[in-house]
Amino acid sequence: MEAMRAVQILNPSGEVTMPRPERTRVMCVANQKGGVGKTTTTVNLAVALALHGNRVLVVDLDPQGNASTGLNVPHHTGVPDVYDCLINSVPLEEVAQGVEGIPNLWCVPATIDLAGAEIELVSVVARESRLARAIAAYPGHFDYVFIDCPPSLGLLTVNALVAAQEVLIPIQCEYYALEGLNQLINNINLVRQHLNPRLEVSTILLTMYDRRTRLADAVEQDVRNHFGDKVLQAVIPRNVRVSEAPSYGQSVMTYDPGSRGATSYFEAAQEIAERGVKEPVGRNA
Ligand SMILES: Nc1ncnc2c1ncn2[C@@H]1O[C@H](COP(=O)(O)OP(=O)(O)O)[C@@H](O)[C@H]1O
Ligand SMILES: [Mg+2]
Numbered sequence: 697m698e699a700m701r702a703v704q705i706l707n708p709s710g711e712v713t714m715p716r717p718e719r720t721r722v723m724c725v726a727n728q729k730g731g732v733g734k735t736t737t738t739v740n741l742a743v744a745l746a747l748h749g750n751r752v753l754v755v756d757l758d759p760q761g762n763a764s765t766g767l768n769v770p771h772h773t774g775v776p777d778v779y780d781c782l783i784n785s786v787p788l789e790e791v792a793q794g795v796e797g798i799p800n801l802w803c804v805p806a807t808i809d810l811a812g813a814e815i816e817l818v819s820v821v822a823r824e825s826r827l828a829r830a831i832a833a834y835p836g837h838f839d840y841v842f843i844d845c846p847p848s849l850g851l852l853t854v855n856a857l858v859a860a861q862e863v864l865i866p867i868q869c870e871y872y873a874l875e876g877l878n879q880l881i882n883n884i885n886l887v888r889q890h891l892n893p894r895l896e897v898s899t900i901l902l903t904m905y906d907r908r909t910r911l912a913d914a915v916e917q918d919v920r921n922h923f924g925d926k927v928l929q930a931v932i933p934r935n936v937r938v939s940e941a942p943s944y945g946q947s948v949m950t951y952d953p954g955s956r957g958a959t960s961y962f963e964a965a966q967e968i969a970e971r972g973v974k975e976p977v978g979r980n981a
Contacts, residue, residue, distance in 0.1 A: 698954035705953040705962050706747065713749035714969035721972055722831060722841040723899070724860035728880055730847035732868040733903035734758075736938060738844040739766040740958075743947040744965035746801035750839040753792065755827070756806035757856055758846040759813075764805035767795045768945030771805035779809040782826045782855065783816055788834045797950065802836075810852075817851045824851065824891055828859035849883050857887040862898035864968075867919055869905045869912040869931075874922065898971075900927040901964055904934045930963035 704712055725738045738754060746752045755778060756763040756771070764771035770793070771777060780786040781804070788804055795801040817823045831841060842864075843856040857863065863884055867873050881897070888895045900923045906912050920927050932938075935957035941948040948957040 701959050701962075702953035705744070705949055705958055710749065714745060714966055715973040716750055716839045716969075717972040720838050720841060721862060722843070722860045723862045723864050724843045724845060724853075724856040725864045725866065726845040726853055726856065726880060727865050727867070727877075728847055728849045728853070729868075729876055733866040733901075733932065734847075735762040735766060735844050736942075737864070737866045737901055737903065737932070737961075737964075738763050738842045739942075740938075740947045740949055740961035741965045741968065742767075742801060742840070742842050743795075743798055743949045744962050745840055745969060746795075746798050747949065748965070748969075749800075750969070751800045751837065752802070752840045752842065753834075753836075753838045754795075754801070754803045755788075755831075755841060755843045755856075756804060757810070757827070757843050757852050759806055759808060759811035760846070761806040761808070761810075762942070763844040764803060765945065766942045766947060767798075767801070767803045769793045769795060769803045769805045771807050773807055773809070775805060775807055777805050777807040777809060778827075779807065779813050781830045782810075782813055783820065785826075785830075788830045789836065792834075814848075814850045814852055817855075824854050825858050827855040828892075831859050849879065854883070854887060854891075857884060857895060858892045860892075861894050862896060864899040864901065865897060866901045866903045867915075868903050869915045871911060871915070873915050874918060897923075897926060899968060902927065902931045905931045906934045928964050928967050930960050930967055932960045932964065933957065935960075 761771045776791045792802045937952040937955040938948045938957035941951035
């Protein structure tokens with residue numbers, strides 16, 4: 697069983713495909729709480745979609761550069777990065793790097809320079825829409841652009857919300873899960889009213905689910921009651937293989953494709969892809 701799953705996930709023949717959207721889906725992966733699985737979700741969904749026939753770009757918008765690390769994309773000081781795009785208007789395509797071993801996947805890395813951007817952006821023209829412009833000007837056609845946000849609601853996250861049509865919120869299955877989400881939802885509403893009318897929360901993903909605890913089940917029920925069918929059926933379990941993968945510069949999809957972590961991210965990616973062709977988002981925009 698495990699071997700069969702691994703073959704389906706690595707898809708060496710290219711036989712297994714996930715449907716491609718009609719138009720590029722720009723998804724902002726946001727939650728101002730740290731450690732809820734934003735980066736892990738970004739990296740693994742991006743790899744899963746790319747391994748199954750989609751062209752995918754990951755934009756690392758967190759100065760910590762964890763998504764760049766997870767995709768094994770160089771992001772030491774001096775490497776051209778998303779900071780150059782935001783502050784110096786360098787085109788994204790000059791900064792994007794191909795991800796080794798995953799043919800349809802590219803990453804715009806973040807270096808530590810990005811830490812200054814939150815403050816430097818304050819005084820630049822069109823400070824909220826720098827990333828939106830950069831993505832819109834990218835000539836390569838992508839099926840998906842995932843933006844991995846920092847754990848804050850500052851100008852970097854606002855840039856991601858202005859650039860996206862969809863917000864994907866990873867929620868960790870723990871007691872305080874829903875606390876603080878109001879603030880994120882308020883910000884999303886403000887951005888929708890003033891800067892990006894097509895923005896919607898399209899997807900909620902439950903992460904780090906520990907099936908041994910009754911609490912995780914209670915949190916899941918809460919989140920499903922609150923967000924209805926925005927919540928993916930697939931739930932990501934707490935799985936040690938998921939947390940080991942980044943130290944090998946890999947996603948769990950490639951590090952241990954037979955693991956439960958890989959399987960559940962594969963299922964989540966499949967659901968996202970299927971939803972995207974059933975009810976294309978942003979159609980009335
Ligand atoms: N499903 C999971 N099982 C086990 N560990 C996980 C899982 N998802 C994330 N982690 C670990 O939890 C930590 C926080 O995850 P991360 O994706 O970096 O969160 P964020 O980007 O929201 O700060 C990381 O060390 C990561 O490896
Ligand atoms: Mg992160």
